[in-house]
Amino acid sequence: MDQKEHRSYKKFALRGMIVLAVIIALCILFSGTIRTLTTPKVRYAPVKMGKFESTTELTGKVVFPETNEIALDIPEGLSLTVTRVAVSPGDKVKKGAKLMTTVVTDGEKTLATLQEEYNSAQEKLESWDRKNGSIRLSRGELQWKEAWENAREAEKKEREARLAVMAELDIGSGDAMPETLPEKAGKEAKAAWKTWETEKESLEKARSTLKSLDKFAISEETWSTLQQRDETEQKLKETESQIMQILLLQKQAETITAPYAGYVVSLGAEKGGIITGDAPVITLTAEGKKPVIRTDISDIKQKVSKGTTITIPTDSWGRAETKVVDTGLSENGHPYADAEINDDVTWALGNVSKILDEEIKLKLTTKAQDNTCLVPSAAIRGSGNERYVYTGEQETSALAGSRITVQKVSVTVLAENAGTVSIAEDLVRSKVLYMEDRAITEGGAVMLYEE
Amino acid sequence: MRHRRKSGRWLARGFLALLAILMLLPMVQTFLFSFSSIPEMKAYMKTQGNRDPEAWMDPHLSPHMISLGQYEQILIKDHTILQYFINSAMYAGAILLGQTLIIPALAFGLSKFRFRGREVLFFLIVMLMLLPFQVTMVPNVLTLRFLGLLNTVWAVILPMLFAPFYIFLLRQYMVALPDELLEAASMDGAGPFRSFLRIVLPVCRPALGAAAALSFAESWNLVEQPLTYLSARPELMPLSTVFNQLAKENTGFEFAGAGLYILPALLVYLFFQEDILSGIQLTEMK
Numbered sequence: 001m002d003q004k005e006h007r008s009y010k011k012f013a014l015r016g017m018i019v020l021a022v023i024i025a026l027c028i029l030f031s032g033t034i035r036t037l038t039t040p041k042v043r044y045a046p047v048k049m050g051k052f053e054s055t056t057e058l059t060g061k062v063v064f065p066e067t068n069e070i071a072l073d074i075p076e077g078l079s080l081t082v083t084r085v086a087v088s089p090g091d092k093v094k095k096g097a098k099l100m101t102t103v104v105t106d107g108e109k110t111l112a113t114l115q116e117e118y119n120s121a122q123e124k125l126e127s128w129d130r131k132n133g134s135i136r137l138s139r140g141e142l143q144w145k146e147a148w149e150n151a152r153e154a155e156k157k158e159r160e161a162r163l164a165v166m167a168e169l170d171i172g173s174g175d176a177m178p179e180t181l182p183e184k185a186g187k188e189a190k191a192a193w194k195t196w197e198t199e200k201e202s203l204e205k206a207r208s209t210l211k212s213l214d215k216f217a218i219s220e221e222t223w224s225t226l227q228q229r230d231e232t233e234q235k236l237k238e239t240e241s242q243i244m245q246i247l248l249l250q251k252q253a254e255t256i257t258a259p260y261a262g263y264v265v266s267l268g269a270e271k272g273g274i275i276t277g278d279a280p281v282i283t284l285t286a287e288g289k290k291p292v293i294r295t296d297i298s299d300i301k302q303k304v305s306k307g308t309t310i311t312i313p314t315d316s317w318g319r320a321e322t323k324v325v326d327t328g329l330s331e332n333g334h335p336y337a338d339a340e341i342n343d344d345v346t347w348a349l350g351n352v353s354k355i356l357d358e359e360i361k362l363k364l365t366t367k368a369q370d371n372t373c374l375v376p377s378a379a380i381r382g383s384g385n386e387r388y389v390y391t392g393e394q395e396t397s398a399l400a401g402s403r404i405t406v407q408k409v410s411v412t413v414l415a416e417n418a419g420t421v422s423i424a425e426d427l428v429r430s431k432v433l434y435m436e437d438r439a440i441t442e443g444g445a446v447m448l449y450e451e
Numbered sequence: 452m453r454h455r456r457k458s459g460r461w462l463a464r465g466f467l468a469l470l471a472i473l474m475l476l477p478m479v480q481t482f483l484f485s486f487s488s489i490p491e492m493k494a495y496m497k498t499q500g501n502r503d504p505e506a507w508m509d510p511h512l513s514p515h516m517i518s519l520g521q522y523e524q525i526l527i528k529d530h531t532i533l534q535y536f537i538n539s540a541m542y543a544g545a546i547l548l549g550q551t552l553i554i555p556a557l558a559f560g561l562s563k564f565r566f567r568g569r570e571v572l573f574f575l576i577v578m579l580m581l582l583p584f585q586v587t588m589v590p591n592v593l594t595l596r597f598l599g600l601l602n603t604v605w606a607v608i609l610p611m612l613f614a615p616f617y618i619f620l621l622r623q624y625m626v627a628l629p630d631e632l633l634e635a636a637s638m639d640g641a642g643p644f645r646s647f648l649r650i651v652l653p654v655c656r657p658a659l660g661a662a663a664a665l666s667f668a669e670s671w672n673l674v675e676q677p678l679t680y681l682s683a684r685p686e687l688m689p690l691s692t693v694f695n696q697l698a699k700e701n702t703g704f705e706f707a708g709a710g711l712y713i714l715p716a717l718l719v720y721l722f723f724q725e726d727i728l729s730g731i732q733l734t735e736m737k
Contacts, residue, residue: 006725013722020714027526027533034527403529443490445528 039447040440042392042404045379045432052368052415052422054302055311059359060295062090062352064265065326065338068287069280070099072252075245079105079276080253082269087282089266090291090353093258099282100267102253104246105274111246118239125232132225140216145226147210154199154206161196168192260287263352291352292325292338293345293360302366302415309365310339312348320348324364337364372414372422379434380413380421387413387423390440392431406433408442478713480512485521485710487514489703492521496698496705521707532690532708539689540715542607542677543670549612550666555659557613558621559647563633573622580615584675595680604687606680611670617662624658624730625651660726667719 074080080102087099104110137145162177168189171177181193218226265283268275275281285291293312297304308324322345326338339345339362341352349355375389382388389411392404412424433446440446484492495511525532561573579587591610595601600609628651636646652659672691681687690712697705720727 009721009724013718016718016721017715020718023526024533024536028530028537031527031530031533039528 039445041437041449042433042446043435043449045376045434047375047427047432049371049428050374052372053365054415054417055363055365056300058295058362058364060293060362062291062356063294064285064291066286066289067265067283070282071278071280079274081105082271082273085271087264088353089264090356091264095261097258099256101255104250107250114239114243121232121236128229141218144213144216147213151206151210154203158199158203161199164192165196256281263291294336294338295362296334297337298334303369304337304366311363314348320344373426375421377419377421379432387411390433392433403445406440406442406444406446481706481709483513484706486517488518488520493703521704524704525707535690535693542689543667545608546611546670553612554617555621558618558625559651562622562625576615576618580619588679602683607676620662621658624655657726657730660723661730664723664727671716
């Protein structure tokens with residue numbers, strides 16, 4: 001190897017060392033910048049343990065959970081005609097508010113007829129008094145009359161008591177009554193038997209009294225005459241009572257008002273309609289009770305309980321928020337939830353009367369019963385059964401320094417909504433990565449955003 | 452007879468070529484593997500020591516795909532290896548500089564000055580050279596602790612400044628220098644220091660080059676000294692101490708680290724190769 005060749009080697013070595021030194025100096029100066037530019041930036045997802053909240057879209061309808069029928073005591077044969085209706089179903093009414101006005105159907109005509117009947121009976125009685133005014137019963141006859149009437153009354157009571165015993169002991173009408181109470185008789189049969197025995201004794205006593213007064217028995221002709229007067233007197237009383245009832249009903253039915261504050265559920269009749277017997281004139285919510293929006297929750301897996309949040313989206317007003325006030329099972333066995341119609345809902349949807357027959361869209365927000373790991377949806381990757389998250393493992397070693405390496409962790413998704421996913425694994429202590437500025441891969445290095 | 456000599460020469464050449472290949476193979480493999488991707492290297496390193504004795508070996512001689520990933524990792528993504536590299540360069544530079552100031556002057560004194568105890572001193576230096584590091588380690592630690600230098604860079608640098616081998620090497624070289632040369636300089640009015648600077652050092656250039664190259668190699672490959680003296684300060688360790696850990700952690704960039712580590716030593720050897728050969732040939736060590 002000659003001198004020239006050695007020199008060229010030296011030159012090469014010198015240049016090599018200079019280049020190496022320059023490269024190392026440049027790397028030290030600019031590697032931080034290059035690393036920042038080339039490494040994906042991520043954030044740690046806020047992972048926590050909690051009860052998963054999910055929102056389900058449902059429809060509901062206004063219902064009145066407890067109602068009270070408002071009825072007037074309309075005597076048999078009478079009816080009311082509705083002349084004006086002041087409210088409609090769903091209206092909120094205060095105590096004493098006018099609900100409707102009615103009149104007694106053909107009230108004046110009926111009154112006139114009864115008045116005629118009354119007058120006729122009055123005349124008949126006066127006429128009887130004129131004809132038979134001389135009839136005077138002795139003290140003994142009066143006693144016999146009373147005993148006779150008592151015996152009739154005792155017979156009636158004994159018959160009723162006997163029929164009650166027969167019903168309790170299942171004795172047919174053609175069968176004979178047993179002499180003693182069967183041993184197997186129930187408690188009610190025993191009570192009926194005891195009443196019957198008392199009535200039998202009373203009947204025996206009444207009959208005995210009547211028999212003892214037989215010497216004062218009134219003649220058949222006198223008895224018949226007296227009976228006529230009694231019947232006329234009875235008719236007079238009945239007619240008078242009917243007149244009083246109509247007058248009273250007319251006064252009661254003129255204006256029907258709310259007995260307490262509540263909501264109108266339904267009307268007994270529209271204007272011009274007729275209400276008879278015990279039929280309700282109007283149905284109100286039970287005192288202190290409010291209408292609710294009832295929704296079927298058969299398809300919801302999570303527990304819905306009192307206090308569960310319900311939101312009602314509206315086009316014009318945004319959304320209203322209310323809560324579940326009751327849950328239960330419907331007649332067909334489906335579970336339901338009742339949402340309170342609060343001021344928020346009224347503002348958003350209008351009065352109860354406006355939404356009474358409408359299908360109302362609801363969003364039910366339920367909370368899971370158990371605590372699970374809640375991860376933001378953006379941090380959950382994959383699809384179907386293959387879901388996973390990327391976690392950042394802080395690796396600190398003397399050689400590799402400190403760096404965050406991406407690790408892939410498979411997860412089991414229990415439930416998810418628009419923003420949060422509930423998973424079976426506990427990743428609270430793991431650093432779950434999300435919001436990366438570019439694609440990240442397992443094993444790759446990432447940096448955290450500078451806050 | 453001529454034919455037999457020719458075939459013998461070819462046999463020797465073949466044997467030497469084989470020997471050269473065997474010796475160069477680790478270095479070539481290091482550079483080749485340094486261009487493998489990190490995942491490939493991690494996978495490869497995992498197989499080491501876990502071979503199925505029943506299965507055939509799958510020799511992995513070159514990267515499946517050329518990648519600069521390992522170099523990107525150590526030069527750009529992660530500064531740690533670079534930091535160790537700079538530590539190594541700092542130790543090598545400081546030791547070389549210190550030795551340049553001390554050892555030639557010491558060798559000059561021991562070779563050309565006559566004073567009482569010179570031979571004893573030289574004998575002690577030779578003795579010190581023959582003692583292994585493990586023997587001097589404990590007294591060194593105690594001294595460094597006493598001086599408050601343990602776990603500082605000086606704990607590595609200072610003991611190396613008085614390397615007995617290079618004193619011996621230069622002393623032997625200077626002994627061979629004719630005294631007439633120094634006497635002529637003296638007659639021309641040069642004092643001992645001027646003679647040392649203007650006459651001895653230029654004449655000793657081959658030996659100085661050899662000493663510098665060997666000293667660089669020794670300083671660059673320091674392992675026991677930093678591990679002993681810097682045990683509480685891992686951040687001050689040179690690159691030579693971390694390769695075991697690098698392979699153990701299976702970082703995937705062991706070979707790029709090794710490549711980077713070899714490169715300065717190669718360049719230094721290339722620079723001083725003539726001096727190394729001539730320096731050793733001209734000393735009395737040959």
